Amino acid sequence: MANSITSTGHVDHLEKLMPHESIINDEGEHVVLPQHRHHFETAEQQREAGSFGMWLFLLTEIMFFGGLFFAYLLYRNWYYPAFAVASNQLNVPEGAANTAILITSGFFMALGVWAAEVRKKKLLVLMLVFTTIFGVAFLGVKADEYHEKYEKHHIPGASFSTSMFTNPPVNPKTGKPDELPLAPDMAQHTEIFFFLYFAMTGMHAFHMIIGIVLLFWLTWRAHRGEFSSGYVAPIENFGLYWHFVDIVWLFLFPLLYLINRHPIH
Amino acid sequence: MSTPITHTIVNLPDQATARIPKRNYINNEHGLLSWLLTGDHKRIAILYLISITFFFFIGGAFAGLIRLELLTPAPDLVSSDTYNKFFTMHGIIMIFLFLVPSVPATLGNFLIPIMIGAKDLAFPKINLLSWYLYVIGGILTLAALVLGGVDTGWTFTTPLSTHYLNTHVITAATAIFIAGFASIFTGLNFIVTIHRMRAPGMTWFRMPLFVWSNYAASILMVLGTPVLAITLVLVALERLIGIGVFDPTKGGDPLLFQHLFWFYSHPAVYIMILPGMGVISEVISTFSRKRVFGYTAVAFSSVAIALFGFFVWAHHMFIMGVSNYSALVFSLLTMLVAVPSAIKIFNWAFTLQKGSITFETPMLYAFAFIGLFTIGGLTGIFLGSLGMDIHLTETYFIVAHFHYVMVGGMLMAFLAGIHFWWPKMTGRMYPESLSKLSAVTSFIGFNLTFMPQFILGYLGMPRRYHAYPAEYQVLNVLSTAGATVLGVGFMLPLLYLGWSLKYGAIAGNNPWQATGLEWQIQSPPLTENFTEIPIIDYEAYDYEWLEKKQREEVTTVG
């Protein structure tokens, strides 16, 4: 008996012929998800393919950031003194706070995925909103840090000044400068550190902005109840993307902010 | 009804009664929008085929101009700047807009779902997005060309590309960045489809070798392309802000660019050649009526090439001041990566043993591939061995080597694939005798063009030279003559394939009596490929199964 699945009106055929393929909801009767794309055999196969595809995309992101991380690794070894002093210009409390904010945002995203799986729509929407709030908070702190670099003339390019490094200002409390003065040629290499700092955190912030835009769209769709009846793939895949962006920051924070924080004398 | 012993395998339905099937993916929907917004992998393959052919002939035109200029030792056809823009455009268009996407995006898109028994690729919308990104990348490249061209060479060597040129480098870099994502999405689609959407019974070792080689190429696309993306971003940033990681006067290291660029660009040459090898496995097996000799060896050597492809990139940099010891390591690994290609060549040769061989056009192109790819591959060993590389690198020997592999190997395989699956894609047969003529013309033209360049290479004529010493002229004239013949050889298929769309004989389901799943359904296929999901219980290239099926005359699936 050839189970011919013509392209028209396939939903009822599927129902009759492959009952075990559809998702069994609470009352145990079989319902086929409307989002079931025709070219997949089962919804399960579609979901597996979706997360596998998302992971492959994250692979490209790993290699994309990989190039930057290698450049950082190379120049940190070549110009360690410049990197150490320049890294001390970054504000550790703000960085640590940012890391905590992003971890919290990831936590709420994970709870969001859970809420979608157990089909609690209101909880899902709430979690997505929290994730967005913390995401935006992260960007706010980032913007403040960038502004501080702007004031100190640490943005690479024409306006970059190394005076801060060649003769470091005296710390009013201790009466002595916090840093050893850098030789002028080494001070010039601090511009490479700040270029890498802006390239890596800028690329990370750009990915955050994309994530937040997607979050607004997903929150709106979640609010319309699309993801609380078994179809969770978009939430799950966005969760993967969001956690990936969180992992990139988990590496960026120690590598950029904490190169050499122990006091020098 | 056993066909009389003739010299050809082709069996077409009786032309008087045969018709193109009423419902197929071409006439399923009408109107431009149904093509531009399609999710059907077959239609996207046709869109890719048209846009790739368009860019191939633009790149080919630049090749013609270059050969025309090199007819005379003096720089007399165009100014140096224009000549530099010619070879840069030739490189960028041919590599990023033709060779990387050609077989995967056209034949791969069309055939992989059918060959593994799926209705479509895993992500049809991403597949369409991939084509749009390709077209945007192409348009941006043409924009860079029209606005004034870019003369950095396709390798964007820094610090030349970042500080010493004011041509449209950023436009070209953005174009390649976008076209790179088209290649990533194609690779991503293939990997997910091959892993997750095979028909029941289609185990890994029952899949055709075409699917295996596209799978290996997809791994390279997904893992390699992003590194090129970040490298081009860094080049663009350095041009905009002026400080960067590649500027030696500010402490940067230009060799870091070479490492990051070649980390992608060497796997890219395997992205280009592996799908071509897949086509050759299919063609050789069909026209010798035999299972590919050592199926598992050929399948695993595709994956081995993909894996080793990541370890060898610095053989492009042997004389650039990389340390002697790392040069040793990369030279040794380059020798290892050459072995799987040798395995494949011998396996194809032994597939012919005890076969029942016929010589249609795809088979002619396959023979051309085997011959020319052997030369291309072995000359690669010249460049892999350190001492030889010192004398041969950056000369015309390199130009001849990669054209033997890319044009002799990849393009011959692409044309073999186009001729082999043309009946399946369009339902029409192409004129056999004229296509054989064009195959022979291309073969002769190709050898006449690039064999002299090996000799020029050993004589030391440098690459990308607008003018050269007089004693090299004879060989250059030969090469230009060959280029004209090659140009004619590549123009012909455009004509008779176009002609066959309207006047070609009706092909029927299985004109070549091949065993692939794609030959068991109607041609051109339905939009959803199969009326029901096929159950596979036979091995790949199983001609006994085909024989039994034809005797029973049961159209199980079509």
Add this chain to the structure above:
Amino acid sequence: MGISPVLWQFLVKWLHNSSLFPAEASTISPYTDALYFFLLLMTIVGLILVCALVFGFSIRYRREKSPVATQIEGSTLLEATWTIIPLAIFLVTFVWGALLYFRIYDPPANAMNIYVVGKQWMWKAEHPGGQHEINALHVPSGRPVQLTMISQDVFHSFSIPDFRVKREVIPGRYTTVWFEATTPGTYHIFCTQYCGTQHSGMIGEVTVLTPEDYDKWTKQSTSGMSLAQNGERLFASMGCNACHSGSAAARGPNLAGVYGSKLTLTNGNQVLVNDAYLRDAILNPSEHVTAGFAPIMPTYQGQISEDGLIDIVEYIKNLQSNYRVQQTQMTSESNQAAPPTPTEGTTETVKP
């Protein structure tokens, strides 16, 4: 090699005259050509083998002669043979190539050093004796010649096909290659790395002279000051002698005889003082502070051209005693006229 040298010379001469083969004008050329012919042989044999298999099987098993194909699964023995044999041949090529590579890129100790500076679209050769040449290079035959090369702007690549040598010329770092010319004559120099508009114009001539002609040439083409003397002038005018005066209380380390010695730096690691180290120390002094000295040396990045750096490096290489340093310092402080520089045999006076 199986072919007798006479036949070899005849073959190479005939091919060269019909411009199908480059001349063998350096000691390394025959070795490179030997590897080339071995690989050519490998390619031809491989091609013949594959074509024989393909055409043999095609004719023997064409459809007319064998209408039904007999399926063969494959044979692991055959797979093993065409894995091991190509691998063996390729490994032989690897070892042979590596030996050749190390021969070309490790200059012998007694090599005569010539500096080459690549600049967008011209080659500047600078002989220690002071001869400056543009797009030309005069070298004696029979003596190893080492080229220490650097670029002022973009990647170039110094290539002499008839000597079978080629080396990338990178901005920011010295790269070296050496050769020993054998037959006098003029040969091409090419820039083989694409370097912009006039890339194909960046060519020149190597003129190989017999040792006697070479000495005659050095005499009549001297342009006055040797590199070391130029270096001495720059050393003084840049104020280097203020710190590197060689006296005990000097703020900079004593540079006499420092070339070729092993230095310990403030961060403790040991370094061999060669051309590259001297150049880096001038441009990035803070990374090359000798143990026991304060990191107060200013950077000269962008203030001295590559030629100037070469002159200073050459001067430091020839500095055996601080006699000249103290003398120039003394004359610069007092207002006497500087002693006339001796004219003949300029290089001797620098050495005490």
Add this chain to the structure above:
Amino acid sequence: MAHEVSHDQAHDPSNVTNPEHAEHHIVTPIQYCLVFATLLVGTAITVAAAYVNMGAFNPVIALAIACTKAVIVILFFMHVKYQSRLIKLTVGAGFFAFIILVTMTLLDYISRAWGMW
């Protein structure tokens, strides 16, 4: 005629559409809170460790903590621990490719100082 579509098509081991047929494991919020806590503690430790002078070990410690945090996020937040072997393999392949890029390129940079080049 075509094969009878066996009812237990999904459970047939050679059913390649979904070989592992992993039923979907739901990670409970308690596990998420645990992971959340460890991540915050990890951040605190890495900041504290930066202020202690351990010479060459500082970057090693910082990277070790960052790697453990990343592995925890991948396993629990991204559910890789409960997913098919294929996804685990893909994650491994990604980091393996990155490690190739780093080690093979460092191979050149490190060995430059060894001999004359």
